[in-house]
Amino acid sequence: MQEGSGYGRWVAGKRSKWITLLVWIIIAVVLGVVWPAVGDRETNNAQDLSESKPSVQAAAVAEKEFPGGEGVPALIVWRQAGGLTDEQIENIQALTERLDQDPVEQQQSVVPLYQLPLQALKGQLSEDGSTLVMPLFFNQEADSSQLKEGIEALEQKTKDIFGSDPFDVAIDDASALSARVTGPVGISIDASGLFSSADVSLLIATVVLVLVLLLLIYRSPVLAIIPIIAVGFAYMVTSPILGFMADQGWITVDAQSISIMTVLLFGAGTDYCLFMISRFRQILYHEPDKKKALFQAITGSSGAIAMSGFTVVAALLVLLFAEYGAYHRFAVPFSLSIFIMFIASLTLVPALLAIFGRGSFYPFVPRTHDMEVERAKKKGKPAPAPRKIKESWIGRIVVTKPWTVLAITLVLLGGLAAFSSQIKFTYDLLSSFPENVSSREGFKVIGEQFSEGELAPAKVMIDTEGSETDLKQRLESLDYVSKVGEAQQGAENANITAYDVEFNLNPYSMEAMQHIPDLRATAEQALTDAGITGVDSHVWIDGQTAEQYDIEVTGERDASIIIPVVIGMITLLLLLYLRSVVATAYLIATVVLSYFSALGLGWLIIHYGLGADAIQGAIPLYSFVFLVALGEDYNIFMISSIWQKRKTMPLRQAIKEGVGETGSVITSAGLILAGTFAVLATLPIQVLVQFGIITAAGVLLDTFLVRPFMVPAITTLLGKWAFWPGKYVPVAEKSEEKQNQSM
Structure with a gap:
């Protein structure tokens, strides 16, 4: 390959490598000077529910008609x-x-x-x-x-x-x-204090973890630093862009989204860097010219990296369809950070590799056999034996016993997925706090000494249109109500009457939330019995419990839209990349299965291991978007290797070598990605702990079961049908066609 071929010379040529590095430095410095950092533009009290939600409308009525309780x-x-x-x-x-x-x-x-x-x-x-x-x-x-x-x-x-x-x-x-x-x-x-104190510690812990894992896996200090440099530049560019967008009011960012964005950048960003670095190292064992080796690595890995990046960006952008503010706020920061990161992995990383050359892997520098022989001669040592390529035992097993491999992985993943049906959910933010936090300690005392419902009473408001109702007596008769306050008249509309209702249970619990429809039905029935028509527009329920109920309903609506759209988006991208309906179908199916398996395994750890009674209601959707998108990254990288190799060798051999070739890099990438998400489990906030555990579990299942065993086993069993509707011509047939054409 000549230096002028491909885009390699534009980012990693003799001079362009320095230009690429300089451009990134200039962009990072200029943006950091002219625009504010995203952390300086946090808004941690942004409204999560739209103005059309019943609890928001009720809050507006309460503010207008009952300013004394405002x-x-x-x-x-x-x-x-x-x-x-x-x-x-x-x-x-x-x-x-x-x-x-x-x-x-x-x-x-x-x-x-x-x-x-x-x-x-x-x-x-x-x-x-x-x-x-x-x-x-x-x-x-x-x-x-x-x-x-x-x-x-x-x-x-x-x-x-x-x-x-x-x-x-x-x-x-x-x-x-x-x-x-x-x-x-x-x-x-x-909540704000816990998230803000977590930012710095999370960043430090993530950087240290990535460095340690890279050093342990690759045993090269230079190689360990290259992904950190790339991710660091990506963060320095992403942060001011997001800060500017927040400054203009285009987006809203909070501490939680910044924390998870940091983890995502270091985890997924390091993966993209390793995809490029590992291909470069493999080629250096056969190619003496480091420039040619790098350009071959760029050509061989850039397509998979770009495809993986676009898949994750597209999946994260789907969160823009969410009505719930916390979901919606994640879309732009996460997708932009991944977009900039995979641009860095395709430009800055090749430039750094070109600058360091073979020294990137010091002290275990990859050399060709001839180079090793020459080096041994200079040192007066005997010539080393030719380097043997170790055959992947996993690749051998999946092509010789595909049915056995598929059956075992299905049983393991299916068994874990079955536990996902046992998950219980909560929208109680208080329960995610450490027990020694002031608000949780105070709540516990209230629950012990008074009624838990006193912490957050619901305000039931009705427009009586001047008629008498028996709503107070009806509310007092409900078995989940401990106290009903005296009737209050509206400040501007005297026909609007309000009652403060205290539950006899935790007002933040799922059980209390499920009583909101019944409270509304009780009020509507009281109005109906009083001869008032159109009662559905005459009832409002204000308070934390009503708000949480709307959050649950909104979250379910978002999940019903986002999950199908994410699957459809990734399916379309895979179809365009692989041009195979069959391969796309089973790649999507395996990642969805691993998602439910991750939920099941996460529940086993969180419920039975950590003793939690429920997980936060938002976690399944968060985890789905991350796991489905990131899980396809590994599938894309491995399948692209198999797809390339099957052009020059029998399919089973291509599968065996493809699994072996990508095995080490995907394993190391998976460990790093899982490790970065697992860092969230060290924080004092249960919602991040639970998200970190489930996502890390899903990444590990993808890394050690789905990618190395299940996917190649299915590909082996399907054979030529894995490429349908594309035509698969065996290597032997290709040789015959060439011979016939030459006659």
């Missing part, structure tokens, strides 16, 4: 084992008076406990007199950082009045007064 509540839980003293209660009253006269940041209102007589306030204590809940309301538009400032100011006022800091006292300390902030405000602050 605002996001922070519930300050005061606890003193053995009972709160009169002095402590009076200090709490004094605190509410100071807050009323000198509000903290973003405070909207406070229940004026100081206006109540001491004995009346004692009546609001828990049954054993140890606990009091003090509501404090904040601006609904405030973000978590502003809420945090308000709570920090509250803590300072508390210190000034009490002479000590109850927020620093352990919740189970029987000798002193303790205080905790829970409710929506406390949960928001803790």
